[in-house]
Amino acid sequence: MTKNIKNPLVKPFVKWVGGKKQLMEVINLYRPKTFGRYYEPFVGGGSVFMNLQYSKTTINDYNTELINVYEVVRDSVDELLSILKIHAENNSQEYFYSLREWDRTGVLEKKSSVERAARFIYLNKTCYNGLFRVNAQGQFNVPYGRYKNPNIVNEEVLRADSKFLKKSTIKILKGDFEKSVKSAKKGDFIYLDPPYAPLVEDTHSFVGYTLNGFGYDEQLRLRDLFVKLDKKGCYVMLSNSSSKIIHELYKDYVETTEIVGATRMVNSKASGRGKVDEVLIMNYDYKTL
Template sequence: MKKAKTLQPFLKWAGGKSQLLKEISNFMPGEFNNYFEPFVGGGAVLFELHPYQAVINDTNPDLYNCYIVVRDYIEELIADLGRHQNDESYYYKLRDIDLSEEYGLLSPVQRASRTIFLNKTCYNGLYRVNKKGHFNVPFGKYKKPNIVNEHVLRLVSSYLSENKIKILDTDFAEAVEEAASGDFIYFDPPYDPLSDTSSFTAYSSSGFGKDEQKRLRDVFVDLDKKGCKVMLSNSATDFILDLYKNYRVLFVSANRSINSVGTGRGKINEVLVMNYT
């Protein structure tokens, strides 16, 4: 892998793995060929690993567009970000533009700029859309949000453009079709809800229910048979534990520590599943 300068996400994303990078890194395979991340999100794991050759994927159209624009139009993006105002009325006007026909007239750069601005200035930096796909998070009222983080944006742009990073916006199964023996795949899908009222998959207007979790398990099994090295993050629900009962499962406790014994180190709410030791 080609060593890179310190990289970090340019967006805060629901389900992001920044707090678990140390634990995830500890259990990654020491050697592999190509890297695949079919649910890339904010890219915390990708940027921590910074492989020379990778396939990343996300079906969220705004997120996909951001990666493309950051890679190909960084100067135009930085210039457009500089035009935004940390003002409540301005925020709501720009937020609600996706309710009008005007949204369809925005260029890719303007759309990416809008996404980053909303992410930096909305409440808790939370990307959330309703069932119709409209961004609906209120204004965050921050005094000095870092809207134009040139340093991070330029580092990410250089990484994506100078390495063999393929960016896709397709189904997770299609995103790993080219994976072969010796490749490493990290799955970080929308989590199985701990309860009927705790589900949060609203970073995309499309749901990710039990049937999708089962289909993902089937893809995991197929990749295992190919000789790929596969890691998956998810909730530590009975449903997920049963799906992956034939694989190595490590529990992640609420205080972000990993224990191979389910009763250890506090309340368990997540798991790492691996097909390798």
């Protein structure tokens, strides 16, 4: 891996709960210093791969609307910016709710990919705390955030991101996390950042829990994928909550598990906000790489 010349303007264009911006120093400390291809199956807001700015990168997410935004930023940034400027000029509580209604009235599926991407960014920048949350019907249901000056048209960043994403060696996928790393081989680096496991004491309490459809069965399947990639000779790093369940699932990697502190600002319970312990679980000793 040759040293990248980084563009400081390449950074996330959406706010994302659970984003790894605050942990980048730790992730960079523990990641392998040389590797083949980089994979990020749960890309979310993209703070890790945009910090790395590594050209041989594959990103993926199960959220098809989010991946549509990445594709539009790459392919149609001028048109995207022109629509975002219209949203910025019209921004108000009433306007926000009129756009939010699109996925309730059938309007969204009639819109172009660029119009959908512009709506996604606008709602993300103006909704409460930048949450992405949908109800059981798949409808975006976060309320208006009442910000004084939301940065809806972040032109410099969007243009820099577009240029970076246009590199022919960067691949954007959408779908299941396991399928996104099928081509990974020995020497590649995979960073896994799934929806976090809840801080419960026993498996029984966890079984009925899901976050974005990611429950115990999915965490178990992810652990099995971690082991499979390990056996392939890939470098694997996983972020998750420092919960009893996660420590149990990854007990074979206790020697290469690091507990780190991160600040969570969004949680339904006050006790879940502030400094909480998270884990970085690796299949390698970062000190020897």
